[in-house]
Amino acid sequence: xxxxxxxxxxxxxxxxxxxxxxxxxxxxxxxxxxxxxxxxxxxxxxxxxxxxxxxxxxxxxxxxxxxxxxxxxxxxxxxxxxxxxxxxxxxxxxxxxxxxxxxxxxxxxxxxxxxxxxxxxxxxxxxxxxxxxxxxxxxxxxxxxxxxxxxxxxxxxxxxxxxxxxxxxxxxxxxxxxxxxxxxxxxxxxxxxxxxxxxxxxxxxxxxxxxxxxxxxxxxxxxxxxxxxxxxxxxxxxxxxxxxxxxxxxxxxxxxxxxxxxxxxxxxxxxxxxxxxxxxxxxxxxxxxxxxxxxxxxxxxxxxxxxxxxxxxxxxxxxxxxxxxxxxxxxxxxxxxxxxxxxxxxxxxxxxxxxxxxxxxxxxxxxxxxxxxxxxxxxxxxxxxxxxxxxxxxxxxxxxxxxxxxx
Amino acid sequence: xxxxxxxxxxxxxxxxxxxxxxxxxxxxxxxxxxxxxxxxxxxxxxxxxxxxxxxxxxxxxxxxxxxxxxxxxxxxxxxxxxxxxxxxxxxxxxxxxxxxxxxxxxxxxxxxxxxxxxxxxxxxxxxxxxxxxxxxxxxxxxxxxxxxxxxxxxxxxxxxxxxxxxxxxxxxxxxxxxxxxxxxxxxxxxxxxxxxxxxxxxxxxxxxxxxxxxxxxxxxxxxxxxxxxxxxxxxxxxxxxxxxxxxxxxxxxx
Ligand SMILES: Nc1ncnc2c1ncn2[C@@H]1O[C@H](COP(=O)(O)OP(=O)(O)OP(=O)(O)O)[C@@H](O)[C@H]1O
Ligand SMILES: [Mg+2]
Numbered sequence: 047x048x049x050x051x052x053x054x055x056x057x058x059x060x061x062x063x064x065x066x067x068x069x070x071x072x073x074x075x076x077x078x079x080x081x082x083x084x085x086x087x088x089x090x091x092x093x094x095x096x097x098x099x100x101x102x103x104x105x106x107x108x109x110x111x112x113x114x115x116x117x118x119x120x121x122x123x124x125x126x127x128x129x130x131x132x133x134x135x136x137x138x139x140x141x142x143x144x145x146x147x148x149x150x151x152x153x154x155x156x157x158x159x160x161x162x163x164x165x166x167x168x169x170x171x172x173x174x175x176x177x178x179x180x181x182x183x184x185x186x187x188x189x190x191x192x193x194x195x196x197x198x199x200x201x202x203x204x205x206x207x208x209x210x211x212x213x214x215x216x217x218x219x220x221x222x223x224x225x226x227x228x229x230x231x232x233x234x235x236x237x238x239x240x241x242x243x244x245x246x247x248x249x250x251x252x253x254x255x256x257x258x259x260x261x262x263x264x265x266x267x268x269x270x271x272x273x274x275x276x277x278x279x280x281x282x283x284x285x286x287x288x289x290x291x292x293x294x295x296x297x298x299x300x301x302x303x304x305x306x307x308x309x310x311x312x313x314x315x316x317x318x319x320x321x322x323x324x325x326x327x328x329x330x331x332x333x334x335x336x337x338x339x340x341x342x343x344x345x346x347x348x349x350x351x352x353x354x355x356x357x358x359x360x361x362x363x364x365x366x367x368x369x370x371x372x373x374x375x376x377x378x379x380x381x382x383x384x385x386x387x388x389x390x391x392x393x394x395x396x397x398x399x400x401x402x403x404x405x406x407x408x409x410x411x412x413x414x415x416x417x418x419x420x421x422x423x424x425x426x427x428x429x430x431x432x433x434x435x436x437x438x439x440x441x442x443x444x445x446x447x448x449x450x451x452x453x
Numbered sequence: 454x455x456x457x458x459x460x461x462x463x464x465x466x467x468x469x470x471x472x473x474x475x476x477x478x479x480x481x482x483x484x485x486x487x488x489x490x491x492x493x494x495x496x497x498x499x500x501x502x503x504x505x506x507x508x509x510x511x512x513x514x515x516x517x518x519x520x521x522x523x524x525x526x527x528x529x530x531x532x533x534x535x536x537x538x539x540x541x542x543x544x545x546x547x548x549x550x551x552x553x554x555x556x557x558x559x560x561x562x563x564x565x566x567x568x569x570x571x572x573x574x575x576x577x578x579x580x581x582x583x584x585x586x587x588x589x590x591x592x593x594x595x596x597x598x599x600x601x602x603x604x605x606x607x608x609x610x611x612x613x614x615x616x617x618x619x620x621x622x623x624x625x626x627x628x629x630x631x632x633x634x635x636x637x638x639x640x641x642x643x644x645x646x647x648x649x650x651x652x653x654x655x656x657x658x659x660x661x662x663x664x665x666x667x668x669x670x671x672x673x674x675x676x677x678x679x680x681x682x683x684x685x686x687x688x689x690x691x692x693x694x695x696x697x698x699x700x701x702x703x704x705x706x707x
Contacts, residue, residue: 269517289554292561296554301554306512307625308571318571439556439607451556 051284058283061366062276069272078265086261090336091163093268095376097333098356100146100271102372103365104322104329110362111286112318113298113444115215115407117325118204118222120349121229122197123160125403126327127334127344128233129193131246134335136183137369139166170244177239193331194324202316209312219239223421230345267336272334275369278325283365285321294318295363298442316361316403355407359414361421363446370423375410379403419449465490465659466629467528467545471510473683480506481517484685488616490526492627493655494664495670495691496663498680499703503665505549507680508631512546513539524629549663551614555607559598559617562606563575563589586606588624597621611638623668630660636669648672652658679703 052059076089084092101123108114145164147154154162164176182188225375236242251280252263271380286294293314296304334340352375360371381387382403390397399406416422439446465488467578469577473481481503488494498504508517511522515537522531531539540546555563567585571577591598596616601609606617616700617639622630632651636644648669654660655675664670670677670691677694681703687694 182605285577289564289579289581290573292557292578294555295557296565299554299556300552302514302536303548303554304565305536306540306546307621308538308572309565309576310535314573352473415468434697440554446556 052285055283057286057364057366058279061279061369065272065276065279069269072268073265074102075079075358076265076268077261080264080265086264089264090269091377091380093264093336095270095334095373096271096275097329098334098376099369099372100329101273101326101366102274102360103278103282103355104325105357106265106360106362106365106368107282107286107294107325108318108322109354109444110368111291111294111298112315112334112365113301113442113446114315114319115218115354115444116222116319116322117219117347117350117354119322120353121226121322121345122201122326123330123333124340124344124349125197125200125229125336126193126242126244126330127340129189129196129327131249131340132180132183132240132330133186133189134249134251134253135167135246136163136180136189137186138199138248138251140184141164141253141256142166167274168240168241171236171242173236179239192332193327197327198320198324201320205316205319212312224349226345226347226350230342230347233342233345240342243341243343245339245344246334247339250336250338251341252335253405264336265418267332267334271332271336278329279365279369280326286365297442299442299445303440355411359421361418361423361450362448364423365424367421368396371421374422375407377408389396395425418448421450424450456508463489463663465492465524465526466511466572467523468507468511469521469585471517473506473510473515473517480683481510481557484520484680486678486685488629488659488661490659493652493658493660493663493673493675495677496661496664497665497667497670497677497685498686502680502681503683506683508512508546508633508661510661511539511629512536512544537571538638540587540625540627543628545630546627547618547632547635548623549637551618551638553606553609553614553617553621556605558603558605559593559600559609560638561623562587562617562621563592566624568624568626579632592620592624595623599663612643615639616643619647623654628658630654630658632660632662634663634665636664645672668677687707 072084072089072092075083077084077086077087081410105116105119108116108119108340140159140163143159143166144154147158147162161174165174168174168176175352182192193430204225208218213221233240234243240246248261250260252258255263285291293304293309296309296312297311305311354374356371357368358371360369361367382399385400387399389399418424439451440447463486466486466488468484471481472479479534484503484507485525496504496507498704506515510517511531513531515535516532516646522530524531524539524544529542531542531544534542542582554565557565564581564585567588569579590599590602595601596619598613598617598620600611601613606614609703622632633652635647639647644666651660651662651673676689677691678685679694679697679700686703687697687700
């Protein structure tokens with residue numbers, strides 16, 4: 047079954063092959079198990095990039111395939127990060143507290159440890175009790191499923207309300223931005239129970255692996271991220287192929303027509319919205335341990351807009367386009383903003399890329415839209431365009447423009 | 454469900470006393486209409502008479518302000534059902550302008566329309582069988598698109614899109630077919646084929662055809678309903694209604 051699926055979708059096979067080669071290459075060149083040519087910091091950048099590629103895939107399914115321009119998927123990404131972050135931070139703090147109390151003559155009780163953890167974590171926001179939302183954080187088995195459950199349920203409720211009311215197009219995009227902003231503002235409050243603007247930190251340490259150097263840990267996370275991206279790609283390629291994918295593209299181009307064929311369009315939208323929210327959350331769950339910290343600024347509405355820009359630059363409606371867009375733009379972004387790009391002295395003015403990068407990105411976005419509407423990924427399409435005489439592909443807001451579509 | 458089972462009626466679709474107002478403009482005015490389970494009916498009327506709006510009401514796109522619309526042997530109200538539910542109950546619709554999924558191939562368009570489970574979950578795990586492929590090929594052959602299966606629908610000519618849409622309707626196996634101006638953009642030969650097909654289809658199901666072309670209507674050789682300003686002006690054979698002075702007035706008198 048998988049073989050026939052892959053032969054029917056050669057781009058998936060190519061993608062998995064290239065990803066495997068890339069992963070192998072990085073592993074051999076990195077410090078952890080290889081010859082140490084790639085510094086650990088850069089391994090982390092690459093691992094994080096793979097997670098960003100995964101969330102871009104989710105964005106492509108919801109926007110590129112289904113035509114719903116959600117500008118809130120980075121909120122789900124960050125929520126996934128918060129959910130793992132709570133467990134990592136709790137476990138790490140617990141280790142420290144236990145170590146500190148080990149010297150005392152009487153062995154500490156469980157309550158004392160828990161109290162110590164709470165004081166450690168919430169001292170910064172002036173608290174000493176563990177808030178309700180941390181109830182499961184002590185156990186990976188209880189906390190980690192929340193990575194899927196919390197964003198999934200949020201997406202389900204939000205989507206149910208929005209799609210049932212037939213909110214479409216720009217209005218839906220604005221609504222998703224409002225959701226993101228509301229969530230960010232909530233998390234910024236100290237009494238939200240997630241340490242306000244301090245966020246969660248120290249996430250780069252895995253409990254029980256205190257002895258493991260970051261060089262090894264980073265490559266393990268990198269490998270896990272690669273595996274996750276491969277699995278995510280396979281899942282989304284499967285979902286977007288066959289009749290289901292056909293129905294999604296039909297919703298994108300002309301949802302009313304699909305209703306008259308008997309398809310419950312709202313149900314499809316809800317399914318895809320929730321599925322992609324959960325994929326985004328898993329990506330975030332692997333991203334933030336590599337970043338080390340997470341705070342509510344990660345939920346800034348602009349982050350979700352960037353996500354749409356990546357997918358547009360990579361070429362929406364093709365999964366590899368989303369990956370290419372996310373990888374190219376986020377790597378370039380960290381190159382330019384990381385101070386690695388040489389400044390250009392013009393005599394009267396010096397172009398500092400840290401300041402000018404967003405301008406460059408905006409320019410690239412405009413240029414791609416004008417001159418390569420199929421995105422960078424579209425440059426790989428070898429098939430000739432069908433002769434559609436420039437006709438639009440459908441009446442809906444999210445419909446592909448004629449120039450974006452492939453053969 | 455009311456405790457009193459509704460009486461079985463001889464008509465498949467029954468529209469009675471329906472009115473719709475758009476921003477104060479009464480597009481449909483106390484309209485009543487009924488069609489039997491195996492009947493062909495032509496609906497004519499000047500531009501803006503409310504023909505398309507009538508189809509919008511039956512298919513659930515427009516909600517009437519008053520009146521009832523029932524469908525089926527045991528009549529069920531369509532007014533509380535969504536567009537998708539109405540379509541699944543067996544009402545198929547062809548639009549005035551051909552609407553096919555332009556970015557998808559002819560066979561993908563037909564596969565989407567093929568009668569099968571429609572819920573996301575079932576569709577996700579649906580796998581194409583040899584039988585489905587054969588059915589799609591058969592439908593395509595029926596409308597002269599057998600050689601175009603892998604082509605994108607957007608590449609087809611206007612007339613071919615009309616045919617594709619008709620094939621998609623057939624694929625749904627509806628019990629009531631609403632066809633809005635099928636002959637627009639078709640050649641003389643294609644029109645003849647279309648009338649033959651519609652007459653054939655009406656042997657097993659109800660078919661409502663909206664058309665402006667009188668020659669086309671004449672070949673359908675069926676009962677005609679004349680709409681004017683949102684209600685029925687006359688009903689009967691084509692010769693009968695064309696002799697009606699009121700009909701002559703609305704068609705020619707302006
Ligand atoms: N959604 C709407 N909002 C406002 N007015 C509408 C709407 N839909 C239809 N109308 C008006 O209702 C009237 C009936 O329109 P309808 O499209 O049903 O006519 P028709 O008989 O199909 O005409 P044609 O032969 O031109 O297709 C027209 O005057 C039209 O402008
Ligand atoms: Mg009309």
